[in-house]
Amino acid sequence: MNITQEKINDLSAVVKININPEDYQPRVEKAIKENAKKAKLPGFRPGMVPAAHIKKMYGKSILVDEINNLLQDTLNNYIDEQKLAVLGQPLPALDDNKEYNWDFADNFEFSYELGLAPEFSIDFSSADKLTQYVIKIDDETLASRIKNIRRSYGKMTNPDVSADDDVLYSDLVQLSADGSVFEDGITNTASVRLDQIKDEAIKASLIGLKKGDVVTFDIRKAFDNDAAKIAGLLKIEEDDAADLRGDFQLTVKNVNRLEESDLNQEFFDKLFGEGTVTTEEEFRTKITEELESMMVQDSDRKLQDDMYKLAIAKVDFALPDEFLKRWLKATNEKLSDEELEGGYNDFAQNLKWTLIENKIITDNTIEIKYEDVFELAKIRLDQQFRMYSPTPIPEDQLGQYTVQYLQNKDNANKIFEEVKALKVFDYIKNVITLDKQDILYTDFSALVTAAQ
Structure with missing residues (x-):
């Protein structure tokens, strides 16, 4: 076996591997014998299939596999021995001019392109x-955090009329361009959090509602085109949410409010x-x-x-x-x-x-x-x-x-x-x-x- 390396430039090289029959034949013969021991073929008892029969039937595929294994082992060992800093993985260099008979007597030559890591120095210093x-x-961030903690330990109530930061448990129905219910459109029952509504005008239209009230709104505008949030609300795929157009009808089923916990010793x-x-x-x-x-x-x-x-x-x-x-x-x-x-x-x-x-x-x-x-x-x-x-x-x-x-x-x-x-x-x-x-x-x- 002969291995040579041709440096193309500082960042690339080509490694050529020449393989002779004496390099691969022992591996191939061993693989054939192992396959014969494991083979289960009609007319032969398990483990008694002649190696010659396996070679005749599967010899070329075994040869190809062992050549590939030999190449991989050889190339990896060469890279380790030469201490080559390789980027990615070696790529086989195709050569249409080379044809092999795969008859257990060929001499093979394979070439691989290598991408090499550059050499460089690092000079960080106190001047950097x-x-x-x-x-x-x-104060604003602190107040927001305190509010969230107090609500986490608060209790749920159901006020008659919705206010800022409430949650509207609602039926959502997709509408057509003319304002009618879109046949076979998207429908879902979901909790709409008013603190997540980005459009102030839409948010204002959802404040002051009571059970049974109906409102029409642009869902994409309401959530500032946040496809992930819209998809979660409507239980649809995110890609579909990104393509949504038109209005939705919201019917209030209940108003939920999370009251903040008192700032007392128990809390x-x-x-x-x-x-x-x-x-x-x-x-x-x-x-x-x-x-x-x-x-x-x-x-x-x-x-x-x-x-x-x-x-x-x-x-x-x-x-x-x-x-x-x-x-x-x-x-x-x-x-x-x-x-x-x-x-x-x-x-x-x-x-x-x-x-x-x-x-x-x-x-x-x-x-x-x-x-x-x-x-x-x-x-x-x-x-x-x-x-x-x-x-x-x-x-x-x-x-x-x-x-x-x-x-x-x-x-x-x-x-x-x-x-x-x-x-x-x-x-x-x-x-x-x-x-x-x-x-x-x-x-x-x-x-x-x-x-x-």
């Missing part, structure tokens, strides 16, 4: 500066444990602290995004773009040329970041341990639970949930990649200069929206 925002909770004890909070001022302080603690993650996410952009801009290198595009097409048969061109830039940016991540981890001998993955998974689960209740889950129970969560391979891989990214961000954070700056949550949200 980024802003690290310290998010402070404004405080439910939230924080007996005697932990005893006054409204302490309650507001506690909620502010929890909100600002939660906002640290938003601030970190913004800083990480800024570090990502800094790294991509600072570490400038080329990729084997044409090879990668061919590889993406070869491994995604349904990928159209338009989709490829439209999404390739994002793919290339993410690949560049992965290369930067890997180099930082390798150059600085950064370790990723199971304990790191477990702790981050536990934090993420705790954050999810706190979205529904500020009362923390007991530590032992949270640990059990974390173990179960990480037993799912996709979950474990997701958290592993997040830990990897966080360790790289920590490295960059400790090298560059961070300018800490206080900012109100509303201003921070506007800043993030403007950057998108």
Whole structure:
């Protein structure tokens, strides 16, 4: 067997593998004998089929399989031995001029294109500066959070007339262009939350209603063309919701109102444990602290995004773009040329970041341990639970949930990649200069929206 590599340029190469009969015949003969032992054919006892019979009937297909296996093993071993940093996967180079008889005596030559990772250096320093925002909770955000918590612990009532933030339990019926009921149109009984209505005029038309009242409204306009929200309300597919046109008729079946819990000791004890909070001022302080603690993650996410952009801009290198595009097409048969061109830039940016991540981890001998993955998974689960209740889950129970969560391979891989990214961000954070700056949550949200 002979393997040669031809460097096309710094980012691509062609590997040629020449295989002679003595390279593959022992593997083929072994595979034929193994098939003979397992074969169940009419006229032969199990395990007694002659190898010559198997070779005559299935020899060529076995030969093709073993050649492919030999090529894969040989190519992978060559890449490992030569320490080639390969992007994507090797692509077979087709040669229409080569024809083989597949008669167990051929000499074969196969060529593979390789996309190679670029060589580059990383030179972050204290001269690189980024802003690290310290998010402070404004009165509006605090009031909204307190309202949601009080409603979570409040009681449901059924007032005669609807008001702002009520829920209308209603029949929804699709109408034709002339205002009549659309035959075979969409109908559903659903709870319409007034606090989710984006159009102020439509929202006003739904306030002051009582049981049995009927209102006509533009559902797309009401929810600001949010196809996911409309689909959930009408129980239809999101694509169908995006294509919806015309008005809907809403008939009120009931008005539901979630009354806010009183700010009393019973309420405080439910939230924080007996005697932990005893006054409204302490309650507001506690909620502010929890909100600002939660906002640290938003601030970190913004800083990480800024570090990502800094790294991509600072570490400038080329990729084997044409090879990668061919590889993406070869491994995604349904990928159209338009989709490829439209999404390739994002793919290339993410690949560049992965290369930067890997180099930082390798150059600085950064370790990723199971304990790191477990702790981050536990934090993420705790954050999810706190979205529904500020009362923390007991530590032992949270640990059990974390173990179960990480037993799912996709979950474990997701958290592993997040830990990897966080360790790289920590490295960059400790090298560059961070300018800490206080900012109100509303201003921070506007800043993030403007950057998108």
